[in-house]
Amino acid sequence: xxxxxxxxxxxISTGLIGNAVFAQSGGPTAVINSSMAGGVLEAFKQxxxxxxxxxxxxxxxxxxxEELFDFGKEKLDDVKGLRVTPAAAAGSCRYKVKTxxxxxxVIEVFQAHNIRYFFYAGGNDSMDTADKVARLAxxxxxxxxxxxIPKTIDNDLAHTDHCPGFGSVAKYNATMxxxxxxxxxxxxxxxxxxxxxxxxxxxxxIAASSGLAARDGEDSPHLIYVPExxxxxxxxxDQVRECLKRIGRCFVVVCEGCKNEKGEYLSEIGGEFxxxxxxxxxxxxxxxxxxxxxxxxxxxxxxxxxxxxxxxxGMHWASKTDADEAFACGQQAVREAARGTTGQMVTLxxxxxxxxxxxxxxxxxSDVANGESLLPRDxxxxxxxxxxxxxxAYLAPLVRGEVKVNMGPDGLPVYVRLKRKLVSxxxxxxxx
Amino acid sequence: xxxxxxxxxxxISTGLIGNAVFAQSGGPTAVINSSMAGGVLEAFKQxxxxxxxxxxxxxxxxxxxEELFDFGKEKLDDVKGLRVTPAAAAGSCRYKVKTxxxxxxVIEVFQAHNIRYFFYAGGNDSMDTADKVARLAxxxxxxxxxxxIPKTIDNDLAHTDHCPGFGSVAKYNATMxxxxxxxxxxxxxxxxxxxxxxxxxxxxxIAASSGLAARDGEDSPHLIYVPExxxxxxxxxDQVRECLKRIGRCFVVVCEGCKNEKGEYLSEIGGEFxxxxxxxxxxxxxxxxxxxxxxxxxxxxxxxxxxxxxxxxGMHWASKTDADEAFACGQQAVREAARGTTGQMVTLxxxxxxxxxxxxxxxxxSDVANGESLLPRDxxxxxxxxxxxxxxAYLAPLVRGEVKVNMGPDGLPVYVRLKRKLVSxxxxxxxx
Numbered sequence: 053x054x055x056x057x058x059x060x061x062x063x064i065s066t067g068l069i070g071n072a073v074f075a076q077s078g079g080p081t082a083v084i085n086s087s088m089a090g091g092v093l094e095a096f097k098q099x100x101x102x103x104x105x106x107x108x109x110x111x112x113x114x115x116x117x118e119e120l121f122d123f124g125k126e127k128l129d130d131v132k133g134l135r136v137t138p139a140a141a142a143g144s145c146r147y148k149v150k151t152x153x154x155x156x157x158v159i160e161v162f163q164a165h166n167i168r169y170f171f172y173a174g175g176n177d178s179m180d181t182a183d184k185v186a187r188l189a190x191x192x193x194x195x196x197x198x199x200x201i202p203k204t205i206d207n208d209l210a211h212t213d214h215c216p217g218f219g220s221v222a223k224y225n226a227t228m229x230x231x232x233x234x235x236x237x238x239x240x241x242x243x244x245x246x247x248x249x250x251x252x253x254x255x256x257x258i259a260a261s262s263g264l265a266a267r268d269g270e271d272s273p274h275l276i277y278v279p280e281x282x283x284x285x286x287x288x289x290d291q292v293r294e295c296l297k298r299i300g301r302c303f304v305v306v307c308e309g310c311k312n313e314k315g316e317y318l319s320e321i322g323g324e325f326x327x328x329x330x331x332x333x334x335x336x337x338x339x340x341x342x343x344x345x346x347x348x349x350x351x352x353x354x355x356x357x358x359x360x361x362x363x364x365x366g367m368h369w370a371s372k373t374d375a376d377e378a379f380a381c382g383q384q385a386v387r388e389a390a391r392g393t394t395g396q397m398v399t400l401x402x403x404x405x406x407x408x409x410x411x412x413x414x415x416x417x418s419d420v421a422n423g424e425s426l427l428p429r430d431x432x433x434x435x436x437x438x439x440x441x442x443x444x445a446y447l448a449p450l451v452r453g454e455v456k457v458n459m460g461p462d463g464l465p466v467y468v469r470l471k472r473k474l475v476s477x478x479x480x481x482x483x484x
Numbered sequence: 485x486x487x488x489x490x491x492x493x494x495x496i497s498t499g500l501i502g503n504a505v506f507a508q509s510g511g512p513t514a515v516i517n518s519s520m521a522g523g524v525l526e527a528f529k530q531x532x533x534x535x536x537x538x539x540x541x542x543x544x545x546x547x548x549x550e551e552l553f554d555f556g557k558e559k560l561d562d563v564k565g566l567r568v569t570p571a572a573a574a575g576s577c578r579y580k581v582k583t584x585x586x587x588x589x590v591i592e593v594f595q596a597h598n599i600r601y602f603f604y605a606g607g608n609d610s611m612d613t614a615d616k617v618a619r620l621a622x623x624x625x626x627x628x629x630x631x632x633i634p635k636t637i638d639n640d641l642a643h644t645d646h647c648p649g650f651g652s653v654a655k656y657n658a659t660m661x662x663x664x665x666x667x668x669x670x671x672x673x674x675x676x677x678x679x680x681x682x683x684x685x686x687x688x689x690i691a692a693s694s695g696l697a698a699r700d701g702e703d704s705p706h707l708i709y710v711p712e713x714x715x716x717x718x719x720x721x722d723q724v725r726e727c728l729k730r731i732g733r734c735f736v737v738v739c740e741g742c743k744n745e746k747g748e749y750l751s752e753i754g755g756e757f758x759x760x761x762x763x764x765x766x767x768x769x770x771x772x773x774x775x776x777x778x779x780x781x782x783x784x785x786x787x788x789x790x791x792x793x794x795x796x797x798g799m800h801w802a803s804k805t806d807a808d809e810a811f812a813c814g815q816q817a818v819r820e821a822a823r824g825t826t827g828q829m830v831t832l833x834x835x836x837x838x839x840x841x842x843x844x845x846x847x848x849x850s851d852v853a854n855g856e857s858l859l860p861r862d863x864x865x866x867x868x869x870x871x872x873x874x875x876x877a878y879l880a881p882l883v884r885g886e887v888k889v890n891m892g893p894d895g896l897p898v899y900v901r902l903k904r905k906l907v908s909x910x911x912x913x914x915x916x
Contacts, residue, residue, distance in 0.1 A: 081669045223895055236793070358790045448893070465663075
């Protein structure tokens with residue numbers, strides 16, 4: 053470790069020498085690997101400071117279980133190929149670090165492997181974890197830089213204009229819905245509906261973004277329901293009926309977290325519409341619930357589409373803007389760490405909309421951890437069931453451009469699978 | 485009408501002059517419009533024979549209801565744009581012509597509008613309809629050419645190597661499953677499964693084709709179930725357990741028409757796994773059934789993806805080979821009709837596999853109507869749960885290449901919506 057006495061504004065010795073760990077957290081996205089590629093390739097360039105670049109297998113669990121692999125042992129082409137590989141190639145997890153013992157274990161593993169740089173890609177829970185790791189390291193006088201890399205399809209991180217992952221899921225869902233909307237339009241000869249369930253537990257960003265497909269009143273989707281704007285079943289039925297009266301079909305988008313006027317999840321309000329095959333109330337089946345409700349209440353056919361994990365892993369139709377920004381966020385996290393920044397997440401800062409220009413900024417991990425960005429009311433139209441012009445202007449630049457994936461001779465994409473050969477352990481077993 | 489006494493081998497006066505109708509039938513595909521574009525553009529070239537090129541709004545229903553529109557009144561760019569527009573731009577229907585009165589009505593409408601060329605794109609039911617129209621016209625001494633254009637995602641038409649529409653749904657589903665498979669692989673930290681429901685009532689072509697994504701034993705999908713190979717629930721549970729034991733995750737593809745060892749649809753066998761929200765048995769919910777079964781029987785999490793109509797309308801990821809062949813089928817149908825061929829469907833004839841070359845042929849409508857092409861047993865591997873090498877070799881050329889769709893400044897595809905301004909009616913109302 054460098055003995056320089058100069059310190060960065062964050063109190064880190066300038067020229068801190070050691071190893072780095074990259075970890076991925078939470079639900080995969082189309083572009084979280086692009087961030088990792090940006091970060092790892094940049095870390096390879098910082099040879100004076102960063103000696104070995106590790107990946108943690110399955111996120112923070114990989115740190116806790118001391119399951120680290122060396123990116124230097126992966127093929128360079130594979131590392132580069134991460135830029136156009138969906139999901140989380142290092143592996144992700146949903147494990148939430150909570151106990152003092154777990155945090156202490158993280159520092160123990162970092163010390164054992166001389167990890168001085170920790171890059172954590174994830175949502176606000178992960179930024180909270182990263183923040184606590186940074187604090188504990190400081191408390192224990194273990195000098196290290198902890199940087200957050202934003203990642204969430206939900207677009208709900210505070211202090212950033214938008215989140216890497218969102219543009220791609222928006223582009224892909226809107227395209228799927230545009231196309232399935234054409235299908236509904238093609239085949240109906242009497243009143244018919246299609247219900248598409250999309251992801252989004254708390255925030256309606258994903259559902260609302262599908263409205264980009266509706267360039268005119270004939271286009272799907274015709275009705276979008278988001279958690280921020282509760283809807284009573286009566287209202288919904290009226291809105292579907294009105295749409296059927298107008299154009300003979302209705303394409304409905306609902307997100308997982310849609311609520312009624314009492315604030316109850318539609319998928320949980322029970323009754324005959326909200327039960328799974330066992331008669332249990334079930335969250336996640338909101339599309340089935342709404343389709344069944346429409347069929348029963350209005351008496352028209354309702355098709356059910358639920359792309360599920362397909363929507364967040366659609367690299368073949370990812371937004372180039374999104375993938376490039378994700379890459380830049382990873383890159384920038386390393387550049388900032390190399391100059392002694394710690395306890396911060398890289399943010400995206402929109403400089404101008406026409407032409408679209410965007411740069412990176414920084415936000416404190418603790419600020420991001422405690423914030424949540426919900427869909428603003430004026431991003432929806434007056435009735436609350438469609439996208440407003442303001443949201444359209446915000447969103448369009450984020451979905452522009454198509455990622456060019458590597459194609460195999462069999463006509464399908466070729467994605468990377470890392471070898472992830474684990475390095476020797478130096479600590480005892482993790483006591484969970 | 486031409487007074488030439490020369491006849492084609494099919495008994496049609498050579499140089500038959502009149503109007504044409506194009507109609508689309510059954511479930512939309514990514515490329516049925518490509519066939520229509522091929523046909524209509526070719527018909528425009530046959531000015532000496534074909535005077536006005538009509539479309540029937542919503543398939544045979546448009547003929548019965550005398551709802552015809554003039555392709556000459558559509559923007560030429562829109563007609564060309566059909567080549568890269570999914571679903572059925574003229575409109576489709578599932579109406580089955582059965583009664584004598586209906587067939588007579590078809591001929592009545594054709595005579596009123598001097599329709600001498602009828603091009604019907606659809607599956608075997610539609611070829612049956614086209615055949616009966618051709619026969620009735622001949623019986624009534626109304627000279628006309630009736631040509632079938634193959635269309636089905638199900639790939640179950642006899643007398644053709646493969647069907648336009650299949651390559652695209654295969655490419656798209658395999659890609660979705662490859663990507664969602666990466667998602668499953670990324671996030672699992674304990675045993676986990678994903679169940680993807682795909683289309684296919686009788687034939688397992690679509691489900692089986694997703695196996696193209698599995699280039700090695702780690703890749704998804706790990707288990708594919710097709711109607712041609714029944715599976716008992718015990719077998720299925722054993723196969724899922726075995727896969728979990730081997731790699732800790734299992735990606736299962738099931739198609740709508742999967743059956744158990746007794747020949748019963750999995751989605752209909754009842755019990756606690758096979759009911760909809762009302763406790764009714766339901767076909768179409770086979771994915772939910774299998775996922776629920778796995779969760780209950782094996783005790784692991786099972787994610788549910790059901791792309792639904794999204795899978796058959798995915799022009800943004802359509803196979804270029806498929807779209808080009810669909811276009812060629814439409815073109816060829818018109819060329820054949822122009823030389824007096826009738827009562828035939830255009831087929832695809834594979835000439836060689838390496839390099840892939842394919843040309844068109846002809847099959848009698850009646851032969852196609854009465855045939856059905858199921859998935860050959862040797863297109864699946866020994867266990868019956870994955871694709872064989874033979875099928876891989878058959879399929880790969882069909883999914884090669886990507887269609888380049890027109891993109892808007894908002895980052896989404898721009899698809900065509902025809903004006904479909906109906907021409908004046910000449911017949912009385914259709915008595916259904």
